[in-house]
Amino acid sequence: MNALSPAATPLDRVAELVAVHRDRPGALLPLLHDIQDALGYVPAVAVEPIAEALNLSRAEVHGVLTYYHHFRTEPAAGVVVQVCRAEACRACGSEALFEHAQRVLARPGTPSCHLESVYCLGLCASSPAMVVADKLHARMTAEKFDRVIAAQGATA
Structure with a gap:
């Protein structure tokens, strides 16, 4: 898991990872994996910036995020x-x-x-x-x- 700096927020880390993936073909799944690896989950507030950066609808991003059981939208308990x-x-x-x-x-x-x-x-x-x-x-x-x-x- 990638560590966050003490001042970094989850959206800051999402923005960093979006910047890494935004120009890659088929970036959505690798991006979602990287966000979950970094944060332990994919926050719901990340859907809009991901959609905007990848030129997808929020529904498309949300659909992929909720289709795969691997992804969590809330931190795991323990x-x-x-x-x-x-x-x-x-x-x-x-x-x-x-x-x-x-x-x-x-x-x-x-x-x-x-x-x-x-x-x-x-x-x-x-x-x-x-x-x-x-x-x-x-x-x-x-x-x-x-x-x-x-x-x-x-x-x-």
Whole structure:
């Protein structure tokens, strides 16, 4: 994640990233990814400057932003936990892992986490896979999940 200077606002960072992407063909998706990487989400107030810079309608930008489940328009509550639920991971137990994650993260005293489903992290040969705080984890089990989440307690 790109760090913001203390005085920079989210719209300042959006403006910087728009300037980087504005003349590139097909810039919308890479721009949205870069904004989310930098801020942790794509603020709703970014839609208008993005649309204007890329010569798109606000509806087009909003449509792309809301179509893809990857993008958030509000900051995530706590550490982002993404469990892959695509076919290869599902065949190796990701549904049980996701259910375990729901139970564990609902317990009092657990670090504040935001659980998300994702569909393919590219670790199909090492499934089930997940991402916790931007770090990939492969061949996950309930026990490994518990250890990873417990380690977040020191940083959450």
